[in-house]
Structures are given as C-alpha cells and as structure tokens.
Amino acid sequence: MSTLAIAVLASGRGSNLQALLDAIAAGALQARIAGVFSDKPASGAIAIARAHGLHAVAISPRDCADRAAHDEALFSEIAAVQPDLIVCAGYMRIIGAAALRRFEGRMINIHPSLLPRYPGLDTHARALAAGDDEHGASVHAVIPELDAGPLLAQVRVPVLAGDDAASLARRLLPREHALLVATARLFAQRRVQLHADHALLDGRRLLAPLQLDAANHLTGA
Numbered sequence: 001m002s003t004l005a006i007a008v009l010a011s012g013r014g015s016n017l018q019a020l021l022d023a024i025a026a027g028a029l030q031a032r033i034a035g036v037f038s039d040k041p042a043s044g045a046i047a048i049a050r051a052h053g054l055h056a057v058a059i060s061p062r063d064c065a066d067r068a069a070h071d072e073a074l075f076s077e078i079a080a081v082q083p084d085l086i087v088c089a090g091y092m093r094i095i096g097a098a099a100l101r102r103f104e105g106r107m108i109n110i111h112p113s114l115l116p117r118y119p120g121l122d123t124h125a126r127a128l129a130a131g132d133d134e135h136g137a138s139v140h141a142v143i144p145e146l147d148a149g150p151l152l153a154q155v156r157v158p159v160l161a162g163d164d165a166a167s168l169a170r171r172l173l174p175r176e177h178a179l180l181v182a183t184a185r186l187f188a189q190r191r192v193q194l195h196a197d198h199a200l201l202d203g204r205r206l207l208a209p210l211q212l213d214a215a216n217h218l219t220g221a
C-alpha cells in the first residue's frame, strides 16, 4: 500500500496539522503531508508547515478577482501535489462546487460539534446556550452544503457545570486531534470510500458515524 499523501487546508493556528505531523512522526499514521494550503499567509498552519520544511502555499483572496478565481488558484496548487486525501482543518472559506467536483470522494472536514447539530460558527457557545450535556467534534465528507456531507466519525466530551465556550473548546481540542488522526488512519489503510450521500467502511455503508473511545479507537461499525 502506498503511503497516503495528505493535503491540509487550514486558515488558523494549525493544531490539527500539528497533530497529524506528530502522529506520523510517532509511526502512528502511515501518511505524509504532501502540502499545506491556506487563504491566510500569516496563519499558524503555514508557519508550522514552513517550520517542518513542508510544501506550503498561501493565496489570499485579496489577490484574486473573485471567489471562483481564488478557489481555482488554490485548488490548482493542491492538485499539483496529487493528494490522496484533502483534510480541511479549520479552513474558513466556503469551497465552490467546481473545486469540490475536482476532488470528489477525497475531501474531509473536521468540525467542532456533534453534527448535524451546530453547523457553522460559535459551536461551543451554541451547545452551552442550548443546555446540552455533551458536545463533541465530527469528521465528515465535504459536499457543497456547509458542514454537511456523510458523517464518518465523532468524539464526545461532557459539558461540565461552570463551562464557558473557552473551557469547553479546551476540553474538546485534544479529543478533536485524536479523532482526526484515527479517521486519517482509516484512509491510510484504504478502508474508506466517500460518496455524495454516504460513506463506505470496508465496503459496507456506514449507517451512523463511528465513535472515538477513550483508548482512541473508532468503534461502532
């Protein structure tokens, strides 16, 4: 099996990218980061990529005529590294249908909520405002609709008395990292196939997202 080539798409601090790099370095993920791509030249993700000597490309929307031109420029750079998998880890722009079509079945997103609850922004505050007693993160296939697409895997954390959005985010983040690594491992093992309206694991349709347990194993298939 060839080593899974991952392209990471990120706008922010890059802790999920760092988690993938750590897992690869530890031998816990048979993959390589083929490139890191961003709309934010000053992002932490780009800084981490450069510090690791990775291929890093940032294209600011300001330098492009319109949304479609930005997508085209960035996704052409992604295509050039021939990724097996594109991981959106805090990429804060909506990706147009043309770019998605180009990478159909090869793009996942990590989102900090138990989807289908709370697509979009401010997920931690919204979970608290709703009085939820648990919160979590989801990995799903990317489709044109925001934070939708077949769910692959989730991790759950309790909401504790006295939590605010910041404390809840802090509790969730390391679990998100473990979720992303465990899900990427399924791709490295070539066990997942993504379709527009469902995902296959080991050739069988996933009827519910896998759940990350305390030992960082995905269960429930």
Ligand code: GRF
Pocket: 010, 011, 012, 013, 014, 015, 016, 017, 045, 089, 090, 091, 110, 111, 112, 137, 176
């Ligand atoms: C994570 O919470 C991810 O779930 C969300 O954006 C954040 C990115 O964090 N979509 P980082 O840039 O990987 O640290």
